Amino acid sequence: MKVKVIPVLEDNYMYLVIEEHTREAVAVDVAVPKRARPLPGALCTRAWRPNTGSHLDHLHLPNSHPFQLLEIVGREGVSLTTVLTTHHHWDHARGNTELARLLPGLVVLGADERICALTRRLVHGEELRFGAIHVRCLLTPGHTSGHMSYFLWEDECLDPPAVFSGDALSVAGCGSRLETTAQQMYHSLVETLGTLPPETKVFCGHEHTLGNLEFAQKVEPCNNHVKAKLSWAKKRDEDDVPTVPSTLGEELLYNPFLRVAGFISTATSSLPSGSHRTPSPCREEPVRKFTGKVAPAEVLEVLCRERASFERAAEPLQPQAQALLALQWGLLSMPRPK
Numbered sequence: 001m002k003v004k005v006i007p008v009l010e011d012n013y014m015y016l017v018i019e020e021h022t023r024e025a026v027a028v029d030v031a032v033p034k035r036a037r038p039l040p041g042a043l044c045t046r047a048w049r050p051n052t053g054s055h056l057d058h059l060h061l062p063n064s065h066p067f068q069l070l071e072i073v074g075r076e077g078v079s080l081t082t083v084l085t086t087h088h089h090w091d092h093a094r095g096n097t098e099l100a101r102l103l104p105g106l107v108v109l110g111a112d113e114r115i116c117a118l119t120r121r122l123v124h125g126e127e128l129r130f131g132a133i134h135v136r137c138l139l140t141p142g143h144t145s146g147h148m149s150y151f152l153w154e155d156e157c158l159d160p161p162a163v164f165s166g167d168a169l170s171v172a173g174c175g176s177r178l179e180t181t182a183q184q185m186y187h188s189l190v191e192t193l194g195t196l197p198p199e200t201k202v203f204c205g206h207e208h209t210l211g212n213l214e215f216a217q218k219v220e221p222c223n224n225h226v227k228a229k230l231s232w233a234k235k236r237d238e239d240d241v242p243t244v245p246s247t248l249g250e251e252l253l254y255n256p257f258l259r260v261a262g263f264i265s266t267a268t269s270s271l272p273s274g275s276h277r278t279p280s281p282c283r284e285e286p287v288r289k290f291t292g293k294v295a296p297a298e299v300l301e302v303l304c305r306e307r308a309s310f311e312r313a314a315e316p317l318q319p320q321a322q323a324l325l326a327l328q329w330g331l332l333s334m335p336r337p338k
Contacts, residue, residue, distance in 0.1 A: 004076075007242065012207075013207065019131035027084070027099075030094075032095045070103075085148075087112060089144070096108050099117075109122050110122060110146070110148055111137070122148055132155060132157070133152055136152075138150070161200045163201070171208070172209055185297075202244070202245050216254055220290070
C-alpha cells in the first residue's frame with residue numbers, strides 16, 4: 001500500500017491510496033480534482049511507504065504550476081476507481097462531481113447523503129476490498145453527524161494499518177463538534193478510533209498540527225511528549241513539510257481529545273494486529289484537572305469549548321479578512337457585471 005499525500009486549498013489534505021499489485025487507486029476526500037496547493041519550496045506531493053515511514057517521490061515544480069490529481073494518477077500508472085469521502089463539507093467533497101464527470105463509472109462512497117456525487121451510502125462496520133487492501137468503515141460522528149473514517153490494512157503484510165480520519169481526528173487535535181452530542185463525539189474518538197492498534201498511521205484532513213499542539217501544551221504544560229512533538233512540528237513548519245502521518249500510539253501521548261480516558265490492552269481477533277485497547281476507568285488527571293470535570297464526555301465538551309476560544313484568541317480575523325477568505329474558497333461569488 002502506497003499513500004500519496006496531496007496538500008490542497010489552504011491547509012487541507014487529500015490522499016491517493018495505491019494497491020501496488022493491481023495498480024488500483026482510491027482517492028480520499030477530493031476537495032479539488034485538478035488543482036492542488038503547491039507548498040513553498042515547490043514541494044507538491046509526497047508519497048509515504050507504510051513499512052518504513054519514509055516519504056518518497058518528491059516532485060519539484062514551479063509554485064505556479066496547477067498540479068492535478070489526475071496527473072498524479074497518470075504518472076503513477078494506476079486506475080482510479082473509487083473515492084472515499086469522510087464527510088459532506090465542501091473542502092472534503094467539492095471535487096467529487098467534477099472528478100466523476102471526468103472519470104465515468106467512478107464510485108463515490110460515504111456515509112452522508114449530503115456528499116457531492118454520492119454513488120452509495122456506507123454503514124458503520126461495512127468492509128470493502130481493493131485488491132489486497134481491506135477497508136473497514138467506521139462511523140465517527142462529532143464534527144458532522146455522518147462522518148465516516150476509513151481503516152485500511154493488507155493481509156500478510158508488514159506494513160502497519162492506516163486510518164483516514166478526515167476531521168474526526170487530527171494530529172494532536174480533532175475537528176469542531178458541529179452536529180452531535182459530546183457523548184457521541186467521545187464514543188467516536190475514544191471508543192472507536194482510540195481503540196485501533198497503536199501502530200495505526202493517522203492521515204487526517206488538515207494541517208492544524210502546530211495550533212493543536214500549542215493548545216495541548218496549555219492543557220498539559222508538563223507533558224514532555226507535547227513539548228517534544230511541538231518542537232518537531234515547528235521545525236516541519238519552518239521547512240514547509242507536512243506533519244502527517246502520525247500514529248495512534250503517539251496521539252494517545254499528546255492529543256488531549258484522546259486523553260480523556262486511559263487505556264488497557266485486551267486481546268481480540270477483530271483487528272488485523274490481534275491487539276485491542278479499551279478505555280479504562282482511570283482518567284488522565286491533568287486533562288481532567290484542566291477542565292474541572294470528571295465524566296469523560298463532559299471533559300471532552302469543555303476541551304472543545306476551550307479549543308474554540310484558544311483559536312479565536314490566537315488568530316482573530318477581521319470581517320474583511322473573513323469575506324476575502326470566503327471569496328477565495330468559493331463560498332461567495334464575484335458580482336456579475338451589469
